[in-house]
Amino acid sequence: MKKTEKTPYAIFATQILSEHPVLGAASFITLKTWLLLRKISGRNPLMQNRSSLHENGFEIAIETNGTLIPPDGIDWICVSPKANADFILQQGDELKIVYPQPGMDPAMHKDLEFDHFSLQPMDGPNLKKNIERTVQYCLKHPQWRMSLQTHKFLGIP
Numbered sequence: 424m425k426k427t428e429k430t431p432y433a434i435f436a437t438q439i440l441s442e443h444p445v446l447g448a449a450s451f452i453t454l455k456t457w458l459l460l461r462k463i464s465g466r467n468p469l470m471q472n473r474s475s476l477h478e479n480g481f482e483i484a485i486e487t488n489g490t491l492i493p494p495d496g497i498d499w500i501c502v503s504p505k506a507n508a509d510f511i512l513q514q515g516d517e518l519k520i521v522y523p524q525p526g527m528d529p530a531m532h533k534d535l536e537f538d539h540f541s542l543q544p545m546d547g548p549n550l551k552k553n554i555e556r557t558v559q560y561c562l563k564h565p566q567w568r569m570s571l572q573t574h575k576f577l578g579i580p
Contacts, residue, residue: 486519487512502537519570521545522557529560529567541570 484499489510493500500515506526514536520529522542529542542561544553561567 489513504532517541519543521572522560523553529564533564533566540567542567543570543572546572546575 482498483496484501485493485497486501486503487493488508489502489504489512490508492512499517500512501517501519502510502512502515503519503521504510504527506524516537517539518532518535518537519541520527520532520543522529522545524545529540533540542557544550544557547553557569561569
C-alpha cells in the first residue's frame with residue numbers, strides 16, 4: 424500500500440506539484456515520455472492483468488474508485504471516489520474528487536492519508552462555473568489543488 428520509498432514517477436510528480444501549487448498530480452500522469460509508466464484506469468483497474476508490466480520495466484499507476492484494496496506492487500495510487508459509494512481505500516498517493524458533486528464534500532476527506540489532494544471541475548453545462556468554484560475552493564483550502572480532466576479538453580471520451 425503506502426510506500427516509504429518514492430518511485431521516480433512519484434518524485435517527478437511531487438517536484439512538479441511543488442513548482443505549480445494550483446495544479447494537481449493527475450495532470451501529470453499522462454507525461455509518459457518522462458518515464459516508463461503505464462496508467463491503468465477504466466472500470467476497476469485492480470481487476471485488470473498487470474503481471475508483465477514491472478517485468479518489462481514499467482511503473483504502474485492506477486486510478487481507482489477505492490472500493491477494493493490494491494495488491495502490493497503499485498507505484499502510484501490515485502483514488503477517485505464517487506458520491507455515496509462505499510470506498511474503503513483511504514490512503515495512497517493522490518485523492519482526486521470531481522467538484523462540485525452532490526454528496527461529496529472535500530472537507531469530509533481532508534484527514535485521510537494521501538500525499539496529494541486534487542479537485543477536478545465537473546464537466547457539463549456548468550463547466551465554467553464549476554471551474555470558478557474549484558479554483559475558489561482550492562485557494563481557500565490550500566491542501567487541495569486543482570486538476571483537470573485533460574482527456575475531456577482534448578475531446579477523448
